[in-house]
Amino acid sequence: MKYPEIFLLPVLMLADYFLTVVGRIQSEKEYSKHFKMEHYELNPIWQKSIAGGKWFNIRHIFLVILGTLFSSILFEFGDLPYSYIQGFMGALFTVYSVIVARHLSNLLIFQHSIRNPDEMSGQVNMSYSMTLSISAYQCLAALFPMGIIVFFSPTPFVIGALIGLAVLFAAHFGWLRQYKKRLKS
Numbered sequence: 401m402k403y404p405e406i407f408l409l410p411v412l413m414l415a416d417y418f419l420t421v422v423g424r425i426q427s428e429k430e431y432s433k434h435f436k437m438e439h440y441e442l443n444p445i446w447q448k449s450i451a452g453g454k455w456f457n458i459r460h461i462f463l464v465i466l467g468t469l470f471s472s473i474l475f476e477f478g479d480l481p482y483s484y485i486q487g488f489m490g491a492l493f494t495v496y497s498v499i500v501a502r503h504l505s506n507l508l509i510f511q512h513s514i515r516n517p518d519e520m521s522g523q524v525n526m527s528y529s530m531t532l533s534i535s536a537y538q539c540l541a542a543l544f545p546m547g548i549i550v551f552f553s554p555t556p557f558v559i560g561a562l563i564g565l566a567v568l569f570a571a572h573f574g575w576l577r578q579y580k581k582r583l584k585s
Contacts, residue, residue: 412496490560536572
């Protein structure tokens, strides 16, 4: 196998889903008393299963398997230049690493709020639109430095990482547009 690192992809994809379920559960212990959100999960595709606390989602597992198989076949048997493979890996691994890191950050915030409930008071009600906007703006925390890295070291992997983060940033606004369209209808 030329690219065994591709098997990191299903680990990151599954971690994303499971950490989302854990995060939703942990947020309800203290944090959500102060920060009310329409949806904990930002991606509309997974909102119902996350809200329902589903630990196993057949559709998600199918997509993990499909994504891993597609990537494995493409990398191992495809006739793509090495730079394209590196760019694709940069996009996938960076985006999922940022997502998993944000989940871990949220879990630490939730644990802090559980251990220190007196450090927060009052209540903020945030629409899904506001939550999506905040998340999109937080993507800039990874997108901007990656742009600087690409400027100084334009390798295929980091260019792919920049493109992947830009797509994630744009996805937030796509979800926001869908949401606003549903509100109008």
